[in-house]
Amino acid sequence: MKMEGSPESVLLSPIKPVKASHVAQGLLGINSPPLVFTSPRTLSDRQTNFPRRFQCPQISGAEISKNDGGSKKSADGPEDLRKSSTYLNSRLIVDVQKSNNINNNSEQDQPGSFSGCVDEYLSDPVDVDCAYSVNLVSQDVKRSDDAHQSSESNLTKSKIAILESDGIIDMETKGDASQAMPEQDGKDPKEQSTSETKKEKIEEEGNIVEQPSHVCPNFVSDLVVDHASRQQQCNTSGAQAAPHEDYGEDGETVLHGPVQLITHHGSEVSQLHRGMSRRCLQFEEAQQKTPMDGTYSLDSAITIIGSISSSSNTELEILDSSQVELPSSSSKKQTMFVSKPSGFGLHLNSIVNTLPIGCSASEPIMSHHSAGYKISCSKLPNLVERVSSTAGDDVLQTKASLATGSAISESPHTKETLNKLQPPKHQITLHNNRRFSSEHADNFEEKKVSSTDGDGCKRCNCKKTRCLKRYCDCFAAGIYCAETCACQGCFNRPEYEDTVLEARQQKESHNPLAFAPKIVQHVTEFHAINEDAGLFTPSSGRHKTGCNCKRSMCVKKYCECYQANVGCSNACRCEGCKNIHGRKEEYGMTGEIVSNRANEERLESMADNKFKMIANNKFLQAELYDPRSLTPPTPSFEYSSHGKEAAKSRLLPGRYVLSSEPDFSMLPSYAKSTSSPSNSHGNDMLRKTSKTLDVVSHSQELDYNITETMGQFSPRFDELADFSDHTPLPNPSPIIMASSSSKTRDAAIVSQLCLYPGSGCISSGGSLQWRSSPITPMTRLGETKTQALDSGCGLYDILEDDTPEIFKESPTPVTSVKASSPHKKRVSPPRGHFQEFQSISSASLKSGRKFVLKSVPSFPPLTPCIDPKDRTQQKY
DNA sequence: GAGTTTGAAACT
DNA sequence: CAGTTTCAAACTC
Structure with a gap:
């Protein structure tokens, strides 16, 4: 009333x-x-x-x-x-x-x-x-x-x-x-x-x-x-x-x-x-x-x-x-x-x-x-x-x-x-x-934007599908058609909610990921850095299923990859790819190698600078981390004392943040900040700290993107990421695993120092804590890289370099991408997260790792234990 | 604005 | 899973 x-x-x-x-x-x-x-x-x-x-x-x-x-x-x-x-x-x-x-x-x-x-x-x-x-x-x-x-x-x-x-x-x-069929003209x-x-x-x-x-x-x-x-x-x-x-x-x-x-x-x-x-x-x-x-x-x-x-x-x-x-x-x-x-x-x-x-x-x-x-x-x-x-x-x-x-x-x-x-x-x-409603403010938006009104509203022009198929951008985007749409016989309207839902369910039943974001944040390690550096690098995102362009050469909006401003990947079956955002052929290279090489020097320099910055901003970093790690201060914090370590710690938190619920992690941390005073300050600190902050934010963004994009996969990725992070025990540098590409030696050395003693512990500790914390750790291999890149380039780089070749086997960022691969999409229904995860993990990660990941959940308890180790190790 | 091209989505 | 058809957007004129 x-x-x-x-x-x-x-x-x-x-x-x-x-x-x-x-x-x-x-x-x-x-x-x-x-x-x-x-x-x-x-x-x-x-x-x-x-x-x-x-x-x-x-x-x-x-x-x-x-x-x-x-x-x-x-x-x-x-x-x-x-x-x-x-x-x-x-x-x-x-x-x-x-x-x-x-x-x-x-x-x-x-x-x-x-x-x-x-x-x-x-x-x-x-x-x-x-x-x-x-x-x-x-x-x-x-x-x-x-x-x-x-x-x-x-x-x-x-x-x-x-x-x-x-x-x-x-x-x-x-x-x-x-159940009423949309096709029935008139209102059902x-x-x-x-x-x-x-x-x-x-x-x-x-x-x-x-x-x-x-x-x-x-x-x-x-x-x-x-x-x-x-x-x-x-x-x-x-x-x-x-x-x-x-x-x-x-x-x-x-x-x-x-x-x-x-x-x-x-x-x-x-x-x-x-x-x-x-x-x-x-x-x-x-x-x-x-x-x-x-x-x-x-x-x-x-x-x-x-x-x-x-x-x-x-x-x-x-x-x-x-x-x-x-x-x-x-x-x-x-x-x-x-x-x-x-x-x-x-x-x-x-x-x-x-x-x-x-x-x-x-x-x-x-x-x-x-x-x-x-x-x-x-x-x-x-x-x-x-x-x-x-x-x-x-x-x-x-x-x-x-x-x-x-x-x-x-x-x-x-x-x-x-x-x-x-x-x-x-x-x-x-x-x-x-905007907001849309979970995915993807690259595709652009696409839709193009079809959108001046206002930016999406418009469709469907004539036969009644806007109940994914041909309809509105429907595909999960939104109702607007009045401005020129669609005919549209059922994608609130009045036909049931119909829409049903149609949607059908699609999903057939393909659980039908409405999943098509663009997966492919974390290119250098992405952030490159951006910072102003270097052109393939966009971090990748189309899950890839495109199938034959004639557009991936340089027109016919190409979903291009439309999304993402480079083509191995998932693409395009021919004559000339995607300016990244060619299919370059995909393997671009993400890791090519860009790395191109940027390697800069990265190193930046890493050095960042490390310096970090060292200078140790406290700030610590604070930053703290906020994220809502839970009792993670060992990472402790480690943070070292500039490099701090960088790592950043990365870790970043990961977590990025993790499926990066936002939450951030927010809760802040909100909860009570747990850690630093948390409250964290925001300020972040803001204030120019690069470091930028880096962090950046990483966050990436993480976030990833998480979202990956979010669907998140469980898996999370686990994977966590696993990677945690794996350290078996493998001191899970991160390394994540980061496939080679990196600066210096950084590698540093990372080793940190990693082996601390790295594994740290990462694990960090991850553990995060997990223990309400915030779920989301780290993904790719994410870790990105973060590393973002935050303390050096550290991650190092890690990557250090990463044993074995780890390299597991494609780092690529793995994440794979996860997004269409095949996987279809393979696992959205809800069967575990299955997907397994598949993914299997693909990207060794089976053993998978198991490890599963064990991971127990981490929280570990954190306290880990902390001491980490310290000792890091001190090493 | 109409027609063509294109590639994804849907269908078989 | 592959091939074909359908569809609507992107593009061209």
Whole structure:
């Protein structure tokens, strides 16, 4: 009912951090790896931070349906998590509904869109816990309310609804509507049914909405921001209806609750970070872009959240920027789904989508969370998220990360509540939505950009596919078609959410990675450095499946690689490749050898300089590391005393950060910074430290990108990376393994010194700690390289050089690339992370290593032990 | 804006 | 898995 007026108190689930670390570990062991890479769905799942999801790797819609009954399953775990978790998952859902929708099918349309989002969330396997979640939710909500009331008071009028949610799609609704075939012209009966059902639900639930406690178990906390401008929202019942619908969807609310709980875990937190970061970013952007009409701006909300989180150090409040309805200045409503980036924690911590801002509101992003349909996640499947490296971004990111509970899916409820409660003062353009929502702000964006309007919104021109096939860029990107699209008979609209989801599911069933980012961040060791140096190097990204160009010579946008501004790789079957970003023939060379040679001198010099810098900035570095290593200071820190070591330490943290949930790592670290004072300073330090910082940020970006891109693979990669890192025990320099290429001898020597004694220990220690920390270690071989390059070029270089040839066998960056190879994609369904991982590991890593990796999870306990060793060794 | 080219996606 | 067809974007005029 009253959306606006009801100032719903801020509901924050007071999740207690007690077990956070612990959980994190547990999760880490299991989760971190799985986090990675999956179809958008999986990503979303991971984002939700729910390790168990992975356990139920294949949760399809059917499973989801099951989940209702079996909510308990996840619930069991989640409960613990919830309780233990200190984090509040919350999302800010900003829905900008178009006035158009309001008037017309406001109910249906918006609901559809929202519901879609909701459904998606609901659909997530994680959601299993629905029923369970519900109860929990109510409790959580109350708690959150209590906890956050103070904050609310601070906010005064403005309310910020922080919603935790992982949405799970209601299968019921889906069942009704989803099955309708898009091909049926006109609106499918299911739409009607769905709309009707939704309406009914809405009506039924409308009451609930009014009552916050009931409202959304999903909501961990609700901060309602009153916007003076709400008026518009109020205007249309449709708008209200929409939220209701969202809320109304049964499964959703229920499901969300559990998810939230899950997210609370510290370990989960890392996962969540992605989403958070993205959302944060989104918010930030929104803020920047959108004039803040309301007394309370999203930014403020974010800040509030951050403050809250900060207030409760242990607790990380994760705000999922979910959906926020903001009445645009114009009567139009835009539905934004601010989905956290999929992924991977990847979710892009500070990831800034490269996507053009201009996406019109007309293109609502599909919430990736929806299990069934995670469009948002896949939205920019092609695109690889990029992390903004700017210091400012860092800050924002951190906030965002805090704000966004990456893992948390937005509950439709939240949307509703937000819609109702919140007057979206901030006008967040759809652009933002798309951007942010898109997990992958890949290179492909460019492609899409090209097809985009001036605004940067994607447009399609589909005539026969009804925008339900990947021919449609919008569909492929996981977004709804915009009004600006010239498509005919389009079913890729919120109204046809079910259809879209179904279509998507079909695609995914056939090819789990169908919506996965096509561009994998291929970490070229030198990439960052080269960039710094201004040298041209093949882009770090690579197309997973490669192109098949015959005539375009990979110099036109026909070529996906070219389009993505990435070089061709071995995966490409192109003929006469002349890709300016990197030729197929050069691929092996380029990444490692060619560029290395070209840059070797510079690298060395830079490395030297960096080392010097590092030495000078030892403290800073240490701090930097500290923040990331939320957990008890890792040995790496200790090591950091040495400039070189510091560099390593950087690398390590960077890795971790990069790891599936780099963002999280960063954010949580900062947010949690309480653990390490340095953490709080870390940002500043990072910012301040020019090169070192740049390097770090850079590495982070890479990591982040990787993680996202790789995120799908993340589990594997993570493991691999971890493995590589940890392998040191057997092999002193796992890093080396990662870094294939040779490098400066000096560095090598240094690295050896560090590595063998410390390197292995250090890396392991670092990794261990990271793992132990809520933040999952993500290091990948490639990443490590990049980081090394970035941070302390010398060290990594050294490592690489030192790396025994045996290790070299395992293609370092290449391996990562391989992982991304299309074959692998298809081989492992997104959810079967382990399988993929195995395949990957097998390919890139020796079987033995694989096993090692598996053992790795135990690392956390090791860290303490390792530390002493590391010290001793490093001292060596 | 229409037509052609191109390569990915879908299909067999 | 390979070959073919379909499709829509990219490109050209």
